[in-house]
Amino acid sequence: MKKYGLIGFPLTHSFSKKYFEAKFEKEQIEDSSYELFEIDNLSDFPEFIKAHPGLCGLNVTIPHKIGVVYYMDWMDEEAKQVEAINCIRVVEESALATAFSGEVGFVGQDFRLEGYNTDIYGFENSLKPLLEPHHKKALVLGNGGASRAVKYVLKKLRIAYRTVSRRPKANQISYEQVTPKLMAEHSLIINTTPLGTSPDTGAFPKIPYEAITNRHLLYDLIYNPEKTVFLQKGEAQGATIKNGYEMLLLQAEKSWEIWNKKS
Numbered sequence: 001m002k003k004y005g006l007i008g009f010p011l012t013h014s015f016s017k018k019y020f021e022a023k024f025e026k027e028q029i030e031d032s033s034y035e036l037f038e039i040d041n042l043s044d045f046p047e048f049i050k051a052h053p054g055l056c057g058l059n060v061t062i063p064h065k066i067g068v069v070y071y072m073d074w075m076d077e078e079a080k081q082v083e084a085i086n087c088i089r090v091v092e093e094s095a096l097a098t099a100f101s102g103e104v105g106f107v108g109q110d111f112r113l114e115g116y117n118t119d120i121y122g123f124e125n126s127l128k129p130l131l132e133p134h135h136k137k138a139l140v141l142g143n144g145g146a147s148r149a150v151k152y153v154l155k156k157l158r159i160a161y162r163t164v165s166r167r168p169k170a171n172q173i174s175y176e177q178v179t180p181k182l183m184a185e186h187s188l189i190i191n192t193t194p195l196g197t198s199p200d201t202g203a204f205p206k207i208p209y210e211a212i213t214n215r216h217l218l219y220d221l222i223y224n225p226e227k228t229v230f231l232q233k234g235e236a237q238g239a240t241i242k243n244g245y246e247m248l249l250l251q252a253e254k255s256w257e258i259w260n261k262k263s
Contacts (some may be wrong), residue, residue, distance in 0.1 A: 001031055001033055001054070003032075003035070004020065004035075004059075005036060005055070006034075006058065006061060007037045007038075007045075007060055007064060008039070008060065008063070008064055009039055009064075011036045011038050011061070013224055014036055014061075015224070015248050015252075016034065016036075016059050016061075017034055017036050020032075020252070020256075037058075039064065042064050045064075046071070056090055056259055057087070057089050057258070057259035058087070058088040059086060059087055059088075059252075059255055060085060060088060061086065062144070062145070062146075062194065063145075065084045065144070065145025066083065068085060069083055069084065069085055071113060072085065072114065073113050074115070075114070076114070076116050076117075078116075078117055078152065079115045081152055082117055082120070082152045083148065084117060084119075084145040084149065085115035086116075086118055086145070087117065087118045087251075087254070087255045088114065089258050089259055091112045091113075092110060092111050117152075118252075118254040118258070119146060119251055120149045120153055121251060122246075122247040122249075122254065123150055123153050123251075124157070126242065126246040126247045127153065127157075127219060127242075130219075130240060131188075132217070135188045135217055136187075137159065137161065137162075137185055137187065138159050138161040138162075138188035138189065139182070139188070139190070140154070140161050140163045140164065141164045141189065141190065141193055141205045141207070142163075142164070142165065142191065142193035143169070146192045146221055147163065150192055150221075151163070161186075162182075162186065164177075164205075175205065180208045183207065183208055183211035184213075187217065188217050189207070189216060189217070189218050189234070190218075190221070191218075191219070191228075191230050192221050193205060195228075196229050196230055197222050197224065197228075201225050201228070201229070202229065203229070204228065204229035204230045204233065205230055210237070212234050212237035212238075212239050213237065213238060214237075214238035214239065215239075216237070216238075216239040216240070217239065217242070218230065218231055218234035218240070219242045219244075220241075220242070222243060223244040223245040223247075226243055227243065
């Protein structure tokens with residue numbers, strides 16, 4: 001039996017388990033299982049890996065997308081660029097394995113952990129069909145692991161952006177600094193925060209929604225609920241809106257492709 005799963009904390013509203021179980025049934029994949037593994041403290045990750053022999057792949061979600069990078073033996077180029085991963089491929093190899101590119105990893109074990117960021121693929125391919133020529137500047141709400149993939153894609157698409165954070169660092173701004181004028185200048189607004197996720201569906205990023213027009217595109221990485229308050233407020237102003245469900249579908253299929261590639 002090939003074992004796959006999701007690590008993060010908490011995992012009470014996981015998309016991944018339901019998705020992969022439905023996929024296995026629909027495609028008659030009988031030799032695979034997918035489980036949820038709640039890991040509160042990432043320092044427990046090495047023991048978790050050792051306690052679950054036979055793992056072929058893992059997805060990674062909040063709050064571990066950045067911290068788990070430390071444990072990889074190898075990362076693909078995009079994952080290195082964003083320094084965040086959401087997909088781990090477990091590759092069997094000899095006990096003489098050594099870490100790649102300076103990562104610590106699990107030297108001397110009979111497996112290698114490879115890190116990928118399929119959020120990049122999912123976000124890019126769900127966003128691009130919605131873009132119009134005037135979507136030249138974006139506001140990225142939040143600065144966690146998911147925002148790194150979003151910003152990587154925006155750079156790739158040559159869309160300038162500003163990062164908005166509750167605790168802004170260098171080259172970032174606070175929510176209090178988001179003015180109607182700034183909103184008018186940035187017609188693409190992307191929520192990468194968990195604000196509005198079920199069960200706390202009443203929460204939303206505090207920005208001047210009255211400045212949104214029908215030229216705006218609001219994208220929310222949240223998929224549950226289907227329409228967050230963030231998206232509702234944008235829609236009420238005539239904006240185009242998109243939730244994160246398609247992104248999740250795309251990144252899940254990309255993960256499956258990575259886990260099952262030959263080399």
